[in-house]
Amino acid sequence: MVEKPDVGELTPPDRTLMGPGPSEVHPRVLRAMSTPLVGHLDPSFIEIMNEVQDLLRYTFRTDNQWTIPVSGTGSAAMEAAIGNVVEPGDTMLVPTNGYFGGRMEEMATRAGGEVVHVDAPWGEPLDPADVAAAMDEHQPDVFGFVHAETSTGVLQPQVPELTDVAHDHDAIVIADTVTSLGGVELKVDEWGIDVAYSGPQKCLSCPPGAAPLTLNDRAMDKVLSREEDARSWYLDLSLLEGYWGDDRSYHHTAPITNVYALREALRLVAEEGIEDRWERHRENAGALKAGVEAMGLEMNAPDDYWLPSLNAVRVPDGVTDTDVTSYLLDQYDLEIATGLGDLEGDIFRIGCMGYSSRAETVSYLMAALGDALSEQGADVDVEAGLAATARKLGEQ
Ligand SMILES: *Cc1c(COP(=O)(O)O)cnc(C)c1O
Secondary structure, eight states: OOOOOOOOOOOOOOOEEEEOOOOOHHHHHHHHTOOOOEEEEEEEHHHHHHHHHHHHHHHHOOOOSSEEEEESSSHHHHHHHHHHHOOTTOEEEEESSSHHHHHHHHHHHHHHOOOEOOOOTTSSSSOHHHHHHHHHHHOOOOOEEEEEEETTTOOOHHHHHHHHHHTTTOOOOEEOOOOTTSSSOOTTTTOSSSSSEOOOOTTTTTOSSEEEEEEEEHHHHHHTTOOOOOOOOOTTTHHHHHHHHSSSSSSOOOOOHHHHHHHHHHHHHHOOOOHHHHHHHHHHHHHHHHHHHTTOOBBBBBBGGGGGEEEEEEEOOOOOOOHHHHHHHHHHHHEOEOOOGGGGEEEEEEEOOGGGGGGGHHHHHHHHHHHHHHHTOOOOOOHHHHHHHHHHHOOO
């Protein structure tokens, strides 16, 4: 006999989300999600699809016709990019300086690709000279890099230099922009990025479920002239072309509610203006950074490649990272994350993404973090930290 489970009403805690994603969802996006469904082939939904595509182009700064939300989370868009562009026998050059370069490697391998590496330590960006050397040595067909490495809080600078080197070697460039799209400066066309994928629940402040992807004609030509079908039927872009392209024929049922949500989240981006949105992220995270530094803590990334949407802060002496994150969750309903991989135990990862990037959330985080650290015996100057944050926020 299978017992009837006794499950009560849904009452999750009311958290302030300042981890590596999901970020807080804007109330307008939550409201859009309670809009009644239409069919995924309804003429009114076709119109909504067009609007979402236009808004995605605006946010990615691209004219690419091939700009769509992929059903699923950021990893689905990632696998759609890698699984379609990388053909069996292709060589893909991937970075070793963070968690998500490793995921690129796994996906490229499953797609039948040979993987080669360009190295940099966790916590540092790629050096274009190293990329050039790896290009000369391996002549890869595809080059992947992570624009905003969420595992280390590092922003990859000099993107146009990387894409120039890759194009000199006829490689297609795939950029992971999951933690940069809508949060930090990103110009897909101007910077020569051939393929970019992202996620909805980071700087777009949308629930996970429909993930941005854009490909230029050069990349799409490679995809459409593959000799062997992509290994995933669900993510096969040559089939998805039937739905998101001119035909509008059934492939799989679009996640209607997530498309509504993404539309509203992107409308908020356009209302704010993309440059102003980048600036807001820099200012609010700048106030956070000034505060933690005045408190006596250290950012893991130097200023040149500091990532405003994900702030990696060194764990001070005398405290254990997980004790601090548990305390923040228990006492303040506040989520931040600890380090991963090579930086496990060494850093806190504090997201400042989308709707979570506000003066209120930054002030709250600073007060809560100051309390947690002093409570647990770290030598921090909480007053100085709060004052520095308040000063920066007051300047805005
Ligand atoms: C979150 C993230 C992903 C994966 O996205 P999911 O939505 O978790 O599938 C990929 N790359 C980077 C840089 C990320 O931060």
